[in-house]
Amino acid sequence: MTVHIKTFTPTPLFPPKTTWDIEGVKEAGIYTWFKEIQEELPNGWVKVDGQKMLMLGGYSYLGLNQNQEINQAAIDSIEKFGTGMSGSRFLAGTTTLHSELEQKIARMHGKEDAMVLSSGYLANVSTIACLLKKNDYIIGDKLNHASIMDGARYAQAKFVRYRHNDPEHLDAILGKIPHTARKLVVTDSVFSMSGTVANMPEIIKICKKHGAILMVDECHSIFVLGEKGGGIAEYFDLDPDDIDITMATLSKAIPSSGGYLAASTKIIDYLRHESRGFIYSGALTSTLTATALKSLEVFEKNRGELVKRLHENTAVFSEALRSYGIEIGHSETSIIPILIGDTTDAAIAAKKCQENGLFIHAVFPPVVPVGKAILRASITAAHKKEDLTAAAQKIYEILNELKHKNIHSIENS
Structure with a gap:
């Protein structure tokens, strides 16, 4: 009797190796x-x-973490709303604090409306992923933050990267895209590893020339750039309308958590009803929302x-x-x-x-x-x-x- 032994392919290593040599660093x-x-x-x-x-x-x-005025606002919110939320913003997770915070953010950026999500990463990923459809184009700086890259990869649109902070290369790329296609240009305002500032005036000019929508990540510029911390718009003396969508975080200069988008009412209303990261995530807690709201007030005063x-x-x-x-x-x-x-x-x-x-x-x-x-x-x-x-x-x-x-x-x- 002949016995046939089946040969199995060895299972690949799981999990795969880390990008960084973590084990080597630990051993050293x-x-x-x-x-x-x-x-x-x-x-x-x-x-x-x-x-x-x-x-x-x-x-x-x-340096606002441990600010007593901000701490007290967090404590007060717990007494009024408790420590958790009852669902996503779409359903039972919107309080008066959330609406007030969004209105304040919109005014701060000179925009019609704003929306707050539970993290900055989520704000970028879910916004970029849902704004563009098949045959549309996302064009991003090669050194953009990982959350921008991930959002572009999750989208159905074609994703093209231009050379770091190179408006001429951006211009050349946009010039090859059909004028009938929707085009979203996304860039960090301040690049988080180098601290350098994007050439925003030239990027705006090129976006206008090609009819592209411009989204700017201000996580490392708002509250920091400009004499009064007005961000990229103050730094370059820009018209706020020149930037179609502003994204930023509430977990850096502002000692809370979460991310936000500021834009026209039309864009924000679309995102509230289409952004999966907004619809299918729990709302930012009322405590963190109150913390962010009071932090903005403290910032404005000082x-x-x-x-x-x-x-x-x-x-x-x-x-x-x-x-x-x-x-x-x-x-x-x-x-x-x-x-x-x-x-x-x-x-x-x-x-x-x-x-x-x-x-x-x-x-x-x-x-x-x-x-x-x-x-x-x-x-x-x-x-x-x-x-x-x-x-x-x-x-x-x-x-x-x-x-x-x-x-x-x-x-x-």
């Missing part, structure tokens, strides 16, 4: 992510593993002072780093990329910084190009200037020490 003892913050302290300090550390890795640009302090602190830190010969690129904002180069050096530098009381992280490829790993610092209005100059000196000492140890990158090992 230089894994620095997911640190537990035990307490937030005054003046931009936090407590981690019982150690006091200067927070240089967060997004609280205006914007001049807060933004001035943020800009001054950014200048102090940037100038201190440059005085030590540390390369920080061409950032025009409070995002300061400290250019390291190879991946292992960046990981070791981050580990050394944290051991020396500086809460900062390395950023690896593919988030940044290969060979261009960075330490990414973010400055806030809460920082003290003397702490920032001391931090710059410590970073210089750490980088100088690593430079003389001839450390090789993961890619070359």
Whole structure:
């Protein structure tokens, strides 16, 4: 009797390998992510593993986290609405706080209407995915945030990327698209790894020339750019109507959570009834909504002072780093990329910084190009200037020490 043994194809590795060499970094003892913050302290300090550390890795640009007026608004909302929501915004999840917040956001951006979602990622993904249909086109900057890329990939439309911050290439791409097609151009206003600002006046000109709708992600520019924190419109003295859709977050300069869109009534009404991320997600809690609402009020009352302090602190830190010969690129904002180069050096530098009381992280490829790993610092209005100059000196000492140890990158090992 002949026995036929069936040959099975080996099951592929599951889960697949991570994009980053996480295991290698862990084995080398230089894994620095997911640190537990035990307490937030005054003046931009936090407590981690019982150690006091200067927070240089967060997004609280205006230093409003732990503001007592904002905290009280959150407490008051719990007493009135409780801690949770009863459903999505579409059904039982809209309170008077949500409507009030959306009206305030619309006025702030000079738009007719706005809508708030439970995260900034969701705001980008679900909006871009539902706005365009088959045979339409989405055109985005090559270095746009991952949420913009994901939204474009989920959409039925064709997705084309133009060279980073290159309006001429955008113009050339739009010129090849049929004039009858719907076209959505999407760009970050401030790019989150470099701190550079998009050439918005030229992008607007090109969108008008080709009849394209323009959507701008202002997560790192609103409340930050301009003398009064008015964002990209103030920075370039733009007409708010030149940007068709503004997206931003409530979890960076504003110490809450969630994301929002501001646009015409027609666009917002469409999104409220078509955006799957809005319809099929639980509403932003009333506590977070009240927090965001009060934060906007606090910002409006103190914007001049807060933004001035943020800009001054950014200048102090940037100038201190440059005085030590540390390369920080061409950032025009409070995002300061400290250019390291190879991946292992960046990981070791981050580990050394944290051991020396500086809460900062390395950023690896593919988030940044290969060979261009960075330490990414973010400055806030809460920082003290003397702490920032001391931090710059410590970073210089750490980088100088690593430079003389001839450390090789993961890619070359």
